[in-house]
Amino acid sequence: MPFLTAGFPTIRESKDALQVAAETSDILEVGVPFSDPLADGPTIQRSTYRALENGMTVAGTLELIGSANLNRPVVLFSYLNPVLQYGVDRLLRDAADVGVAGLLLTDLPAGADVALEEIVHCSPLDLIRMVAPTSRKARIAQAVDRAQGFVYLVARLGVTGVSAELATDLGPSIERVRVATSLPIAVGFGISTPTQAIAVARLADGVVVGSALVEVLGRHGVAAAGRFLGGLRAALDSA
Amino acid sequence: MTHTLVPETSTAGRFGPYGGRYVPETLIAALDDLASLYDSMRGDTGFWDEYHQLLRDFVGRPSPLSEAPRLSALVGVRVLLKREDLNHTGAHKINNTIGQALLARRMGKRRIIAETGAGQHGVATATICARFGLECVVYMGALDVERQALNVYRMQLLGATVVPVESGTRTLKDATNEALRDWVTNVATTHYIIGSVVGPDPYPRMVRDFQSVIGQEARTQVLERVGSLPETVVACVGGGSNAIGIFAAFLPDASVGLVGVEAAGEGIGTSRHSATLTAGRPGVLHGSLSYLLQDGDGQVAPAHSVSAGLDYPGVGPEHSWLRDRGRVEYHAVDDHEALEAFRRFSELEGIIPALETAHAIAWIIKSKGRWSVDAAPVLLCVSGRGDKDVAHVASLLGPST
Ligand SMILES: Cc1ncc(COP(=O)(O)O)c(C=O)c1O
Numbered sequence: 001m002p003f004l005t006a007g008f009p010t011i012r013e014s015k016d017a018l019q020v021a022a023e024t025s026d027i028l029e030v031g032v033p034f035s036d037p038l039a040d041g042p043t044i045q046r047s048t049y050r051a052l053e054n055g056m057t058v059a060g061t062l063e064l065i066g067s068a069n070l071n072r073p074v075v076l077f078s079y080l081n082p083v084l085q086y087g088v089d090r091l092l093r094d095a096a097d098v099g100v101a102g103l104l105l106t107d108l109p110a111g112a113d114v115a116l117e118e119i120v121h122c123s124p125l126d127l128i129r130m131v132a133p134t135s136r137k138a139r140i141a142q143a144v145d146r147a148q149g150f151v152y153l154v155a156r157l158g159v160t161g162v163s164a165e166l167a168t169d170l171g172p173s174i175e176r177v178r179v180a181t182s183l184p185i186a187v188g189f190g191i192s193t194p195t196q197a198i199a200v201a202r203l204a205d206g207v208v209v210g211s212a213l214v215e216v217l218g219r220h221g222v223a224a225a226g227r228f229l230g231g232l233r234a235a236l237d238s239a
Numbered sequence: 240m241t242h243t244l245v246p247e248t249s250t251a252g253r254f255g256p257y258g259g260r261y262v263p264e265t266l267i268a269a270l271d272d273l274a275s276l277y278d279s280m281r282g283d284t285g286f287w288d289e290y291h292q293l294l295r296d297f298v299g300r301p302s303p304l305s306e307a308p309r310l311s312a313l314v315g316v317r318v319l320l321k322r323e324d325l326n327h328t329g330a331h332k333i334n335n336t337i338g339q340a341l342l343a344r345r346m347g348k349r350r351i352i353a354e355t356g357a358g359q360h361g362v363a364t365a366t367i368c369a370r371f372g373l374e375c376v377v378y379m380g381a382l383d384v385e386r387q388a389l390n391v392y393r394m395q396l397l398g399a400t401v402v403p404v405e406s407g408t409r410t411l412k413d414a415t416n417e418a419l420r421d422w423v424t425n426v427a428t429t430h431y432i433i434g435s436v437v438g439p440d441p442y443p444r445m446v447r448d449f450q451s452v453i454g455q456e457a458r459t460q461v462l463e464r465v466g467s468l469p470e471t472v473v474a475c476v477g478g479g480s481n482a483i484g485i486f487a488a489f490l491p492d493a494s495v496g497l498v499g500v501e502a503a504g505e506g507i508g509t510s511r512h513s514a515t516l517t518a519g520r521p522g523v524l525h526g527s528l529s530y531l532l533q534d535g536d537g538q539v540a541p542a543h544s545v546s547a548g549l550d551y552p553g554v555g556p557e558h559s560w561l562r563d564r565g566r567v568e569y570h571a572v573d574d575h576e577a578l579e580a581f582r583r584f585s586e587l588e589g590i591i592p593a594l595e596t597a598h599a600i601a602w603i604i605k606s607k608g609r610w611s612v613d614a615a616p617v618l619l620c621v622s623g624r625g626d627k628d629v630a631h632v633a634s635l636l637g638p639s640t
Pocket of ligand 1: 330331356357358359434435436475476477478479480482547548549593595596622624
């Protein structure tokens, strides 16, 4: 499951990158750029600022997804404020129109705004929930309660970004989510190499690769990003 | 002094529709722990005794209430000054850092992080960390590092590590993002001392409680001195902590007018200001729903003010609610008026105020004629002293003639 920032490195290449990514992946995650990406590390921050300079907006992100004809489920990743200002109902309608399947709001943890969460839950889009390594048992139960689609487990404490090692307690973390839900579990944050992807895929149902992909895309372009994802796909398929 | 806490004005972490906890899931456990500890400390006299002992012996509280005879003559009403500038470290910020450092100690967290704009909150945090032997890391926008060089050096002298933040607008907003990123990463060992009544619950109510000592003292002092309540209480509003701190004690006094003064920067009509409550719309930033400067697409707009401590596109959620309810009036004063008031007040009263405070002073000077001669006094919160701003003001105004 690749993550890409909408509008990075240019609007054109962003569309090409999504199409290339779609060839080797099951689900695509598309990030709406936000001026204050406080859950993101330097790589995604930079991609976000660049996307904003390129004029990317919520409407632009939806247009990009629509025009790319991806034939893959797309999960929209956003901070809450751009969605609030666009209008929640309007977003859910317009996103469904361009084929978006799920919505993950980074700064809307379970219970933060129950009415809003219910609106997403009852919409055609899946309400994708996050669980963190710090989430305790009762909290995990609360987080997965209204979750749809899959549960996104944050692999380690911290912001998005590449890390050399996977968290040692990933297995037990996944297990704690497993017992709380029958939904598939995707793991993200810090996964960058085929070896890491294979290790995660043994335990979880989905592997999210964000910063590492955005880094390759920014430095070496769309074709290189495609090769990078192809390498991960091949590793996962042969494992 | 015993601490009489104001009756809680929030319900489930919300002030009307504002406030809440809009943060990444990773922080929820830490906020739950902090809120439950704080809720239990709220009724713990031992905790408040320790807090007040430090405020007395280390900060020098109660801070005095001063007359301002020449400013009073200028504006035609008696103005009384609540002297937070005389606190140890030179601003109200220390009231909050002491309270939160005591909580961190009780949680067994030995690493403290903070964001700072003007540097006053950073200095106040570094100070109490030195006193308690805690590790201290302060995030500060790179632009603020330049305009508040004196405070950067003070923090370093106090043993803190100052991290310049180069992302975004390189000011307080971005320093706060970076502090939150640190907290998400090191949450097990680290307490984040937020410097104003902003952020996710429980920060806005907790910081208010620690700052409410300002208004409690001032209310008693004014009553003793004058025999009646003030007509108007005035404070500057960045995030809003000195303002809420002095307002809290007067909220139930319907006869007392409350005025918060924001920074209009280069003018409300320009894109370069920090007048969130005057010109913003509700939105979510740094964990709470509140008025926010933003564009039509929900991107946070860069704020501007000559004063680094007011240069912030958000504001505490309780202020948003007080604004909507009409209990507090909010006005805005531009850079030029603030600089003029900075000089005026220094000459008239022998007190060099912080540039933040100068905004509140400028509003009082501008509002000459609003009060009748026999009106009850105007109470001004002198949130801090201007030593930190002298070099910056000299570069803007040139040497005084
Ligand atoms: C002296 C002084 N006053 C006011 C402020 C603004 O903060 P608040 O609105 O939270 O009181 C600051 C912030 O740095 C400050 O240093």
